[in-house]
Amino acid sequence: MPYRLRIPKPETPLHLYRHLLRESSYLPPLARLSADKQIKARFRRDKEDKDKCAKHIRDGLHELRVLRAANAGDMARMRRVLLRAFGRIGRRRRDLVSRLVQRDTPTNTQELAKYVAEMAPLAEKYKTHDWLDGWDIEKLRTFALSQINASLNNSPKMPITINQITPEKKLPKENSWGRPLPVKLARTKLKNLWKSAADKIMPPLPVEEWKSLQAIVEGTAQQRWLPSSRRTLARGISESAHASRGWDWQSYAVKPVAVVDRPANRRNKLLTGVVDDNTPTGDPRPIGCHDYTARAWRRMFSYIWNLSATMRKRPDGKGWDISWGKLDQQAASTTPGMVEFFKDFPYAEKPKTRGKRAT
Structure with a gap:
């Protein structure tokens, strides 16, 4: 174009x-x-x-x-x-992440009973439900670990560390006064840690x-x-007349x-x-x-x-x-014209390892 x-x-x-x-x-x-x-x-x-x-x-x-x-x-x-x-950045990425962390709807009685058993300790401990209860933490943890092992290059997001997929271990046991950490504060810190990990996810x-x-x-x-290919742009009569009027000297004057x-x-x-149109050699390339x-x-x-x-x-x-x-990066095979440059080429010898010093 x-x-x-x-x-x-x-x-x-x-x-x-x-x-x-x-x-x-x-x-x-x-x-x-x-x-x-x-x-x-x-x-x-x-x-x-x-x-x-x-x-x-x-x-x-x-x-x-x-x-x-x-x-x-x-x-x-x-x-x-x-x-x-x-969906690597922007609004679609947020939609894909929300699908990733969303829990699967129970389809039978066994799955429903398993879900109730998982939520019962949380409801007893925190008394109320929040948005983290609706996240499938194990699914997010599994995908984050897979992303760490993939070693993405030139990712638009910062890389995930191994400590970010286990935020429970980073929660302090005591506050700054040496007292047990309040339950509500611990929950808030846990939500912030999981949110920071989800912000670095490249969703499937x-x-x-x-x-x-x-x-x-x-x-x-x-x-x-x-x-x-781009279609040709139609040009009206008014545009042709405007182009023939020459340069706008009033703008340069004020x-x-x-x-x-x-x-x-x-x-x-x-x-x-x-x-x-002012360059003597013509319109330069951007x-x-x-x-x-x-x-x-x-x-x-x-x-x-x-x-x-x-x-x-x-x-x-x-x-x-x-x-x-x-993508598997495989080296190109040698062409017949290049074989002569590799013929009779000596192989590199393995370096000799030094032994322990005599005492």
Whole structure:
């Protein structure tokens, strides 16, 4: 997609909504489903709040500029858009975490009796129920331990430590005055510790979505997964007349040059879409603008897949099966033209270990 994109600024909320949906249509199909869902849900939620309409429009314009810059070649912003689309950050991540910690509804009398037996000591100890009682702590602990063993690279969240999955051991026995810790204070500390651990979780994705990512990364995807090319932008008569009028000298007369030329700066051009007509050598290319290729897309999807997992309960009902996206990195085989460089090459000898010093 060319980065020289001049689209009129939306004036009404409905116009902005259409621009956002149009811009999300140029995302990869697998990420577009989640992006469209988030745009529609946010529009329906914010249109009822009349008092903050101006703020919602400003936020929408900011998201529109980010989407345009990402589609224009800003790879860092595109990577962040994909992180939000696949629930590694943002609102969808919170929804996936809430599904992860939610307890399974008892389906028979035996499971209901087991649930009542687990809750009875807590109700007797704390007298009241809170949101932590609705969390499946063992399920969260198991997934957090699996995430620690996966050793995620370049995660948008801080890594989980082994001590954070056993917060019960970190609770102090006494307060600062040497007295037994009150039950309510201990419960509050326990909730805060579990909340800090849940904030670092990379929640599991649905199995179908995770397998679609796997097929793209491994190169076995059958359906069309690359984004569509941008359609040509129609240009009205009024825009052509405005372009032929020349440069706006009034702005340079009343404002500093740095302020007037700021939208055409190479660092801001992907966000503003402004063309620099004052440079003698022509419109310079923006900083950080990349040309998306199938290889670049596959690398970004591989980054998302390495941060994703699936979690399914075992058929016997004891434990969970967790699979993380890990691509086996195998060295390329030697071509016939390169064999001569490795022929008769001496093998490295093992270093001799020093023995104990004689006493």
